[in-house]
Amino acid sequence: MYSKWLQVLVKCPLFEGMDMDQLNSMLECIKPRVLKYNKDEFIALAGNDFKGVGIILSGEAIIVKENVAGNRVIISMIESGEIFGEMAAFSGKPKWPASVIAQQPCNVIFISSKTFVSQCENLCVSHQLLIMNMLKILSQKALILNRKMEYLSIRSIRGKIIHYLLEQYKQNDKNMFTLPLNRNELADFLNIPRPSLSREMCRMRDEGLIDFYRSSIRINSLENLKALADL
Template sequence: MAVKEMYEKYLEEISEVSLFQGIERLDIEAMLNCLKPIIGHYKRSDYIVKGGDKYESIGIVLKGSATVSKENAAGNRSVMTLLKQGDIFGEIVAFSSVMTWPATVQAQEACEILFLPRGKIIGDCERMCSWHRIFIQNFLRIISERAILLNKKVEYLTVKGIRAKICAYLLDQSKKIGNKKIVLPLNRNELADFLNVSRPSMSREMGKLRDEGIIDFHLTEFEILDFQALKNSMSE
């Protein structure tokens, strides 16, 4: 089947992915012909890749959402991030000697994933495609940005106390969007895993913050009512 026929319905989604920023649509079609990606379809809760599986491709979420998680030696699962449409996974190890996936990616809802072969990305382009330089620049930028996010994850892990972790996370989310009203990208279970705390304890602390008039919330919608009190709570 021709590339145009295989990927035409995905070109709109692909063109919006940061990895293809600055590349013309016609060049994206040529790129797909050169990279020869594979598209996978997954149902809710399906494993897209498991930690320890052979690493062969970089994934891009075309539709749906998925979680990236790891398990420690005791078998406790920790959610590292939530992937949404346009997000990329596997890019951190693309240029390393790692030959297995370092984390598990699981569909949170029905997903369509585009896999770019690792060898095609890190290998030489025999055709000297005009888009290759832009593609690599985008790739390096994304890796740098992801490293910054991972540093933020480490920050949360070093914050002492469940209350302080919640406050730090809410303040960061508010700062990110520039608004006191926040829609969290994670549900309660995922947020507890992300902050490395127990769900019941986290819910209790959130309830206390609401009772004290510092925040208000409903499901994943939060509003910061008292910024200073929220900041002060980080040191309690």
């Protein structure tokens, strides 16, 4: 019944650590529903009753939220193997917090929240793995949000840049390294306009703090950078 989708599901972080046999027998055990959606159909409608954690089996969908003004904003796009609804599933409010809309014909599997707490009758070991994976997904989500928050709560552009560079420096452990993002992406990540990012980086270069050419960066004065970081 699920064999058609095993290839996709085995790559989903929710089933990490399982081989296809384990996965298959677990699916037979928890029996999640697989549903089809046409293009532009609502896979989930914000405010409606929550169905369960969803995984896109095929196709592509967007997650959409209505802001306070009532306008629709695209939060993200998800495709095959990706998961949605994991935050809402256990929050105690069984309503969809955002809408999910098929961009192409989609197959979607829904795993009910109960699955994660009640041991299955067969006491399969995969079930424990499933719970562990869900906990992992949620905590990693929280950690990512936490990191983003750190950047967003820095008010000055220079502060954000320094924070980012020092984080990169820590990872590379070298004075010279390559940025994994281009200017547009970096500006986006730091939530500032790109020209403002460029301007500030050039000022920092003029002051002798850093040197750079495109994505190659050299930190000239680690001490000065650090001293500026907590203003």
